[in-house]
Amino acid sequence: MASARGGVFLRGAAQIITNNPMVRDKYEGKLDISFIDGKYIDVLKLTRDKVHQGFRVMSHPLAGSIKPNETPYRSVIVMSGSSLDHESLMIIEDSILAHEKFSSGKQMPRWSGSILSDFQVIDYHLIDSAVESMTTSGAFYL
Amino acid sequence: MIRVVHYINQFYGGIGGEEKADIKPELKEGVVGPGMALKAALGANAEIVATVICGDSYFNENIDAATAEIIGMIEKHNPDLFIAGPAFNAGRYGVACGSICKAVKDKLNIPVLTGMYIENPGADMFKKELYIVETANAATGMRTAVPAMAKLALKLAANETLGAPAEEGYIARGVRKNIFRAERGSKRAVNMLLAKLKGEAFETEYPMPDFDRVAPNPPVLDLTKAKIALVTSGGIVPKGNPDRIESSSASKYGKYDIEGIMDLTAETYETAHGGYDPVYANQDSDRVLPVDVLRDLEKEGVIGKLHRYFYTTTGNGTSVANSKKFAATFAQELLADGVQAVILTST
Amino acid sequence: MRLELGKIFIKDVQFGSETKVEQGVLYINKQALLDAVGGDTRLKSIEIDIAKPGEETRIMPVKDVIEPRVKVEGPGGIFPGVISKVDVVGSGRTHVLKGAAVVTAGKIVGFQEGIIDMSGPGADYTPFSKTLNVVILCTPVDNLQQHEHEQAVRMVGLKAATFIGEAGRNVTPDEVKVYETLPLLEGAKQYPGLPRVGYVYMLQTQGLMHDTYVYGVDAKRIVPTLIYPTEVMDGAILSGNCVSACDKNPTYNHLNNPIIEDLYERHGKDYNFVGVIITNENVTLADKERSSNWTAKLAEYLNLDAVIVSEEGFGNPDTDLMMNCKKLTAKGIKTVLVTDEYAGRDGASQSLADADKAADAVITGGNANEVILLPPMKKIIGYTEPADTIAGGFDGSLRPDGSIMAELQVITGATSEIGMNKLSATQY
Incomplete structure (x- = not known):
């Protein structure tokens, strides 16, 4: 099973934007983290702002089949670049629209602590599968 | 009853x-x-x-x-x-x-x-x-x-x-409604594939969202009497961007008075747009929103009048829904103000 | 590769002293089944129950559904690489207990999903209200890690289906269907004038609880590859996907992939069904680009004229679907997509998180956000408390009378993206 890899990552190029404390804790010291003490949508909006600044979206902002009005946690990997990446812009805008669609339909239930921790675990594993893929391909070392 | x-x-x-x-x-x-x-x-x-x-x-x-x-x-x-x-x-x-x-x-x-x-x-x-x-x-x-x-x-x-x-007989609401069809999905997929292979007509069950097409309006018959407005998605705003229109994914548009303004200068106007190199637009915003040229045309009698207000937003990443909403609102204002034609500039 | 699929029609399931099939009745020795699936120290208890069509029974939360099959001739065994050795399957003869299914149920994470109603309005939406279900309810030891738990439940389901499938080994099938796909050049020689058709089979592979296994390999680690359609019928593809009950492919659906069945129906008549390309749905955009490039390249390599592409899941895979569609179309390959929709409760929102003009031929399994009221049931197998915490359920979903107000999302297999159902959506 995938876990936080012990390998050395180059800092600076890639970063994880997340509101998931488990992701922050697992990658602390290994990858740059933009931790947001906020909601799912705040992660998407910060990702969008970064895209405006030239970052590329490396992992899909809607990763996982858990709907945006169910899980409160979200993590996205972005990588710095020099100019606006239109594909990244389209993906993050479509993701924000999808988020709006779901959150206008139904309120997120008031989850208990153990359910929240389950959501953290799943979000962590989804992003870990992206980290693993990017580590193998060397994308982190660009 | x-x-x-x-x-x-x-x-x-x-x-x-x-x-x-x-x-x-x-x-x-x-x-x-x-x-x-x-x-x-x-x-x-x-x-x-x-x-x-x-x-x-x-x-x-x-x-x-x-x-x-x-x-x-x-x-x-x-x-x-x-x-x-x-x-x-x-x-x-x-x-x-x-x-x-x-x-x-x-x-x-x-x-x-x-x-x-x-x-x-x-x-x-x-x-x-x-x-x-x-x-x-x-x-x-x-x-x-x-x-x-x-x-x-x-x-x-x-x-x-x-x-x-x-x-x-009602106008399609554009909403999706579940129905049961006669065949299971896989069978329908095979039938559609066969139709597509043979070049026969078939009807997709989910038409992709409209990449809007707009039919052109009839031409303005007499420009010399027409009131013309300027509208842009190039983000031109008074210097300092007073309404804080976002550089991208705009949630609003601005409406600005240009009564008596003959020229947009580097001191008075700039662009809020984050999707293109702003240097030339900031030097001279007329390059995006040609107020100076329209004033000339107004003076020369080529057009009747330049409308007193221009409307502006940033088109960069702005959702179609928002764009539509903006235009639906200010188009009504333009009509009420007796504007006959609009020059819409984009970047 | 040629497979004879012998179908033994099961009309009833009962517990008995011996596990066997007699005159269409499947008898199960409960203790023997418990022994066969037991032994995993990660599970505290395993309970077994039976749910039949028409009963006022609700099963929830459902994890997987598996059809009992047994390999009676030819290399390998059912579920290669997991239950059986990694021999190449898909040839010889396989017996199926048609009409029976193993359903695994239990809580893996706190938020849950997957409802099967055996009668009432909910039954119209799930294919598994029509099967005789042997339900296996697993309770883990305390503080078991989620991925360990998921794996334990997955293995119990596969072992149970294998154990029950064995009962069909020496039974004469009621119907034998033959499926055959020839090696590339032989197939081309046999059907020279026919258009060449393929199937692009997208597998959910995003990570924990979103995984699919091919011959035991986690499919997120593969590049797109070729598989004979009959390999799938012997359990080469297994579901480890526990989220999005309505549009994930339970193992049962992989075994019975209806796109494969229906493509075979007109194989050799209207076209040459050349084969299946399996591809994945990973999290990174680089993986998506690579896999969709590879898919289009393989389709071109096989000289395909047309393909059907099926998606699995919501959101992220919409991007894979559109990339596949765009790249296949750009190679001049005619493409039909099979998906489902999340158009909001009122149906007024955009259905997919991505769109492309090339996607001009789409089959939809319906809007998963549409709300349905599931009346109370006399018998519950599993737990109803998770109704509030089910994907597509919402605060107050579970009413005091036991009825559940939720989106179609909660119903196992409701909006199948491999075209299992007649449910669809249309523009109003």
Whole structure:
């Protein structure tokens, strides 16, 4: 099973934007983290702002089949670049629209602590599968 | 007996044309104007108990107050069904019919129905929420519009499930509805694949969202008398971006007065757009929003007049829904201000 | 590769002293089944129950559904690489207990999903209200890690289906269907004039609880590759996907992939069904680009004229679907997509998180956001408390009378993206 890899990552190029404390804790010291003490949508909006600044979206902002009005946690990997990446812009805008669609339909239930921790675990594993893929391909070392 | 209240504008109310468009809402017992034909078409099981008449300008300029007042009038008659229009291609009338129908539906929780031409701006604004019978573009279509509306209205009043837009005669609402088809999905996929292979016609079950196509308007016949407005998605704003229009994914647009302004300079205007190199636009915003050239043309008598306001937003990553919403709002203002043509610049 | 699929029609399932099939009745020795699936120290208890069509029974939360099959001739065994050795399957003869299914149920994470109603309005939406279900309810030891738990439940389901499938080994099938796909050049020689058709089979592979296994390999680690359609019928593809009950592919659906079945129907008549390309749905955009490039390249390599592409899941895979569609179309390959929709409760929102003009031929399994009221049931197998915490359920979903108001999302297999159902959506 995938876990936080012990390998050395180059800092600076890639970063994880997340509101998931488990992701922050697992990658602390290994990858740059933009931790947001906020909601799912705040992660998407910060990702969008970064895209405006030239970052590329490396992992899909809607990763996982858990709907945006169910899980409160979200993590996205972005990588710095020099100019606006239109594909990244389209993906993050479509993701924000999808988020709006779901959150206008139904309120997120008031989850208990153990359910929240389950959501953290799943979000962590989804992003870990992206980290693993990017580590193998060397994308982190660009 | 189904109690019906009907809404019409000042023109169909027999009060007057554009010169009477600012009249406040009034309530008449029984039928007025097209209500006669509607009454006949509704038949014996329904009765139009009252008619509300309101001026189109008054309504559109005082939407909240007018809506509240009209709702009060309608409520008094305790209707089972509310019908507005038909508005055909009259834009402000269509918007009024749509707004009132939506308000009645939300507040009084009774079935509502209106009718209009498919290109009426009110149709686009309200078709998702309302049943709007598709009519011809002019009042000559009254004879077909009224029976169609009556038929659908009675179905709504009886709480019947409506069929597809084409068979019931209402404007497609653009909503997705689940149905059971005759074959399972995999079989349908194979059939569609075969049709596509053979070059035969097939109908996709999920049409991709419209990448909008707009039919061009007829040309302006006499430019020398035309009032022309400037609109841009290039983000030109007064220096300092007073309304803080976002550099991308804009949630708003700006409307700025250029009365007496002959030229946009580096000191007075800039761009808020984050999607292109702003250096040249900031040096001289006329490069994106050509106020200077239009002033020249105005002086030379090539155009009648440059409109006093320009409208601006940033097109960069801005959603189609937001863009549509912006334009639907300010297009009404432009029409009301007597603008005949718009030069829309993008970057 | 040629496979004979012998179908033994099961009309009833009962517990009995011996596990066997007799005159269409499947008898199960409960203790023997418990022994066969037990032994995993990660599970505290395993309970077994039976749910039949028409009963007022609700099963929830459902994890996987598996059809009992047994390999009676030819290399390998069912579920290669996991239950059986990694021999290449898909040839010889396989017996199926048609009409029976193993359903695994239990709580893996706190938020849950997957409802099967055996009668009432909910039954119309799930294919598994029509099967005789042997339900296995697993309770883990305390503080078991989620991925361990998921794996334990997955293995119990596969072991149970294998154990029950064995009962069909020496039974004469009621119907034998033969499926055959020839090696590339032989197939081309046999059907020279026919258009060449393929199937692009997208597998959910995003991570924990979103995984699919091919011959035991986690499919997120593969590049797109070729598989004979009959390999799938012997359990080469398994579901480890526990989220999005309505549009994930339970193992049962992989075994019975209806796109494969229906493509075979007209194989050799209207076209040459050349084979299946399996591809994945990973999280990174680089993986998506690579896999969609590879898919289009393989389709071109096989000289395909047309393909059907099926998606699995919501959101992220919409991007894979559109990339596949765009790249296949750009190679001149005619493409039909199979998906489902999340158009909002009122159906007024955009259905997919991505769109492309090339996607001009789409089959939809319906709007998963549409709301349905599931009336109370007399018998519950599993737990109803998770109704509030089910994907597509919402605060107050579970009413005091036991009815559940939720979106179609909660119903297992409701909006199948491999075209299992007649449910669809249309523009109103």
